Structures are given as C-alpha cells and as structure tokens.
Amino acid sequence: DSGVTQTPKHLITATGQRVTLRCSPRSGDLSVYWYQQSLDQGLQFLIQYYNGEERAKGNILERFSAQQFPDLHSELNLSSLELGDSALYFCASSVGGQRGQETQYFGPGTRLLVL
C-alpha cells in the first residue's frame, strides 16, 4: 500500500459526459501528479501540482483540468468525454521539495471506460 488513495476504482460513463477523479496523497506529501495509461499512448504525464499551485504540465487535453485543494487532495476533471479517453488514470504523490529527483508513490488508479 503506497498510502495514496484514489476514488472511484472504476467508472463507466457515456461519451459527452463529465467525470471527476479524486486523489488523496500520502500524509505530508505536497506534490500530486496525474498520469494516463492507455494501450494506444502508454503512460503519459498529464499535470503536477505542488502545494495548490500548478507546477508542470504535460500532454493534458483542454477538455481535462485539475486542481489541488488546501487539504492537498486533488481532483482531475474530464469533460466532453470521448471513446479514446478510456484509460487507467493514476495519481502519484511526492514530498515535493526536489523537482524531478523525488520518489513518486502511485495510487492504485481509476479505470475509466467511456461507452
């Protein structure tokens, strides 16, 4: 158990809908990262937040957005969903102080299926 929790574990929805994925980092970690894992694209970094502020942005679509709240949990919002958004979405956390060098602890993921 990494200490990172993600809810829900599974999500089935229809095209055009909007969903919210939630992540609680390990106690004390200030950085949260979001990743998408799909058969087509592999594992892709989406976005990182550090203590409530966006710190790095990867290949995140404009239809996707994220935020980190004062209690440090994070939410990833996916809107106007398409079939191709079906994937496993991982959240990871790290202490946050040393950019790029820190060990990231991954949650178990949310499996999204868009029908």
Added chain:
Amino acid sequence: AQSVTQLDSQVPVFEEAPVELRCNYSSSVSVYLFWYVQYPNQGLQLLLKYLSGSTLVESINGFEAEFNKSQTSFHLRKPSVHISDTAEYFCAVIDASGGSYIPTFGRGTSLIVHP
C-alpha cells in the same frame, strides 16, 4: 522532446536465469533515470533511480541498472529471477536541463518468469 525506447515488449525467462531489460533514451546533457515495476491491477512502484554519482544503482530486491551516458542507456539487470518478478517494467527519463522536469516513460516490458 525526450523519448524513451524499451526495445523488448515482452521478455520470457526461466526462474533463476539472468535477465536484462533494455532502455534507451534520446540524448540530453542532464537526465534523471528511473525504473518502475507494475504488478497486475496495481500502480507503479519505484524500483531504482539514477540522479548523479555512481553509474551503477541497485534496488533492495536484487535488481541493478547502469547509466551509460555515451550509449544513452539505462538497462535493468537481475542475475537470478524469481516467479514473483513477473510484472511490467517501465523505464522513465526526466530531462533535468530543460527546467520542466516532466517524466517521459517507455512503453513497458513485460517480464514473464516461467518455472
């Protein structure tokens, strides 16, 4: 943009045999290198990482990887594998010279250990 190539999508091997999982990345002046392991239905776990210093890094469960700057490689090795090593292995690179510290992952290598 950084790219990571894991040449073998699948590596079958017998228990107690040695194994090497290959990883090459596109050239950069300064990189951080990582190997992650993913067991079925779980998130990624950090296996080992190279940040600086000794080019040979080891994990607690017998894996090691060597950073080779001239060949831009970071191959993962284990002298004797166990059934429990069966998993997906991902190589990741962070370009530390660009300032963004965004990780790029390879497509993964499935290690299958046969009894």
